[in-house]
Amino acid sequence: MTALDLLSGDARLFVEKIWASRTHLHRADTGALVDLLSLDDADALLTSSAIRTPAIRVARDGAVLGQASYTRQATIAGQQLTGLVDPAKALELFRGGATIVFQGLHRYHPPLADLIAELELELGHPCQANAYLTPPGSQGFAVHSDTHDVFVFQTAGSKDWEVHTDDGVEAITMVPGLCLYLPTGTPHAARARETVSLHVTIGINQLTWRGLLRRAVEQVLPPEDHLPAGYLDDPAALRAGLAERLATLAERVGAVDPAQTAAEEVRRFLTGRSPRLRGGLRDALVEVGDDTPLRRRPGRPCVLVPAGEDRIEVLLGDRAVAMPARLRPAMEAIRARTTFRPADLPLGEQARRVLCRRLVREGLLEVVDDVIDTEDTEDTEESR
Template identity: 30%
Template sequence: MPVSASSGFPGPGGSGGFASPLAWLLAPVTVTTFLDELWGAAPHHIARGRSDYFDRLAGPAVAEQIPAALRTDPSAVRLVRGPDHLQPEQYTLADGTVDLARVRAELDNGYTIICNNIEKYLRPFSTLTHGVEVELNFPTHVNAYITPPGSTGFLPHYDHHDVLVLQIQGDKTWYFYGDEPVPPHLMQQMHEVDPAGLPEPTSLRLAAGDTLYLPRGRVHSAETTAQSSIHLTVGIHVPTVLTLLTHTLHMLSLRDDVVHTRLPARHLDDPGVRAELGALIQDGLTAIADPDSLAEGLGAMQDFLVRRARCPVVGQVSETVGIDVDTVVRKQQPLYSRVTATADGVGLQFAQLIVSARPDHETAMRFLSERTESFRVGELPGLTAPQQIELTRSLIMSGFLVRPPGQLSIEAVASDT
């Protein structure tokens, strides 16, 4: 489900001029170039020479705003200084909240403040992550790292997922150890890196406004110089064949007993019995490879991605006044959605919500789920004018549809499409 080229990235400072959050993070590298040439290949530095580039996402007060937003969840805050990790109870108040004064004091003692999954607490970052999820279909999260001068947070390590590093304030030197990533099968076995066995690193300096792409498995570390640093990591968790198999197998287990066939007695010790297990496994593999089974597995992954979105801000009753077939509306951006079957008809699923309708609304629901451009209410296919207006009002109230500021003219919509 691509993001509209006209949607822009709605950062906290207002609507941006790029096609999508991902395009904004990568510019001037295009998304196509990134996916075709850089994705999974090697670290890539996008130097911009613009220290204010990320200001509309994270302004000058971000070092205070992010820890304050996580104050009620100490488990989301970590204090790290190389091999030293403070325990949460060392910076937690009696009421169970984060002791922000203690956290700031530890920053002066050389500790890096790490704030995990900040998209759960601050809407600008949930907008950013969900925009990437809509475009790539990959679950995404954001962590923040606030590091004092002359300090190192984590020792050399690797991540199990791909990362976009956004340098918000200050600069940081990044070190890369070796040219080959840790293979995925070894990532399942290795949890730490032995610094003594690492080759001499290469390095680069990330300045404010720059983006760094790190593929999964690349061993790296980073340190500040004479100034403090704030950077964000956009973690992109790419599903694997194992992910699809797991979801498909689970969905198959809910309707087909082929995967519930009991193993025979002595299957561990009797060579003759063990030789028969291949046929049982093959029956299960055949069932998993069936197109209907794969569709169910993909549907389960869709459901997971849909539910990751924060509920959109609900509309006001005043926004539904005066709606007719010529009223211009658009889908909230970014918002991943899908159309599903319900007991009585069809449902439009988005975030933690589902709007249900009769079966004759299916064509209109699919139009709404797939549409990324503004449109007139009268363009909803397969419905009468009263049905078009009623459905539009319902979706404005639920936050799925919005009326563009100033209400676009019909001519503007025509030129847009």
Template identity: 35%
Template sequence: MSIPSTELQYADATAGVGVLKTRLTGLSQEEFAREVWARTALLTRRASDFSDLFSAGAVDELTSRRGLRTPFLRVAKDGSTLPESSFTSPAGVGATIGDQLDDTALWRMFADGATLVLQALQRTWGPVADFSARLSAELGHPVQANAYVTPPQNRGFDDHYDVHDVFVLQIEGAKRWLVREPVHPDPLRDQPWTDRRGAVAEAAKGEACIDAVLEPGDVLYLPRGWLHAAQAQGEVSIHLTLGIHTWTRYALAEQLAKAALAELRDDPEMRGALPLGVDGPDGQIDVVRERLVAAITKVDSAPLFHRTRRGQGRPAPLGPLAQLEAVDGLGPDSRVRLRGELAARLEGARLSTRVGWLDFPEAELPSVVRMLDGEVRTAGDLGIELAERLLRAGVLVPAEQ
């Protein structure tokens, strides 16, 4: 599936239009969900100018000056990942570690045709981190960002599929993509393409449903399971891959089962031993099934879901010096806001977040609810003591941060 697109820019957040439409697809969230999400590949030409997110200069900065360690970088050539020891070395005086990136080794490998894969850029490069956080908030699924830097006329990986959805953003250069329909639709996290090498290799012989050269500003969306391979053209290619680690119904079933099993730990009969001389589950499985079904019907797996979801991401950055200044200078007119990406959830009088939990007296709950809308507030509006407590906990930040 392919659609044209005009020049797109960030929209005003208050308009309710996010990066999915303005930077990636030209489609509203409703249109994307109805026509594309988890259904089909989508190529969007000239979706946006991504020079604000990443660049060749960013690659050089990260690999030569940031002191990155593995696993923040992989190196691949001819379809295989090279050993980490081949591109890392001791860090030198003042850093007693042995696995920092060796920029000389990386240069030699790159010049010899290897692809550099900068992983988890949502942790190491600010513009990509901010963009990934916005996209994750819109989609409701965690987002990981990797950059692939491929020399001219080379390919890093053979035909394969991913176990997560991806958005491919072409940053610099050009890359030819061959995309084919799945041999195993909607694979789970523990169902990698290597389990189906034969089927993947056979499918790769067939005609591609998308055969296109991506140029700077183009975006390709692939649902998990869709086969793909890419090759750089006549110059260095840099593209970002935003991996969407989708929640599935199977994952919810796993969490429901975990909650039910936790419930059964308090059932004395379920903790009891099987009879002596038992030669199998016959005569026991019916009572176990009955108790398990009852537990599944009874338990609420939502707390486990929210706890797991909080653990899959990190809160927005917090500067300790700016935070101390905000606490020391706190007054009624001080402007504060909820820290980003906290996954904050108020259940009764307890606020659970990615930085811990807090309990509140009933009198403070209306102010906490107001704070959760994300709008800028004054400390006087929330209450000075409450604002200070939330600043010290890392839940509120100064509005200018």
């Protein structure tokens, strides 16, 4: 099951019929959602992780509270540490009705980091994860709308939501296992019921046609030059110059290659994601041999693009790695398999070991300890 299947129930249906158009409520695998961020996880992050702002914020009655009300200072190795969340202060505010917001969980909580990495590749849009810990009967924020699409799922307790759509106000009680999708701009508010509530919000920071068109046009804009002096008294000079430049721009825009621009957009996305190197320290201690079990890291793309007559680039999410084109068959073999051993690759022994060691360092591959099945597992999606 993919990340989008988990959150929507049917990835293909979501992409074709629901995306950016209407709300959608889905009952998912309760255990799978709770495992992404349980109440115990939230407790550990708040009380035992030395978490700092802005990874935490606190809100009550629709207002965000000042950091001084729940943070403290400390000293590490003689250096001042500010913005450190004081668990006692934060819990006291929580008991008084405040909601604790965990921000940017995709950067520091591994289960959600993995989910976000996979979801970004399925959607082709940047994503983020926040969570809201709300005391019984409390409401963190009044009715509001977000500037991005969201998936919302409950992992502890329950919360009454009001969702404003074109058909009116819909009342939804969110409980663990339910996942709700809200397109950009959907007004909503939520209030915890009689128990502590914890829910996760996945924000989809959607890329737009407007943005892509702007990037395409910027490629052919003329260099900066001055407007004519005195144009306030002679608007005709401004009109003539503008007309000439608009005509030139239209001609240049007409010559833009859509295929090349689209390829550049794909490359931009697949080299701008967050690094994914968890387990890299362990992998660094392993000497990769011909029989070392390896697998592609979940959420890591592996897209091959030509880079000249005898070179290719491998887009890895956070970077592009250049290599000789003769390695393409081996890279295609890696793309086609979830797990394998260097000995499975169509290269000489020394070359395949060097390649695999490099790809482990680059974070595309990780070493696995369990016995693996080296039968091909086809992966035909170019975006992966």
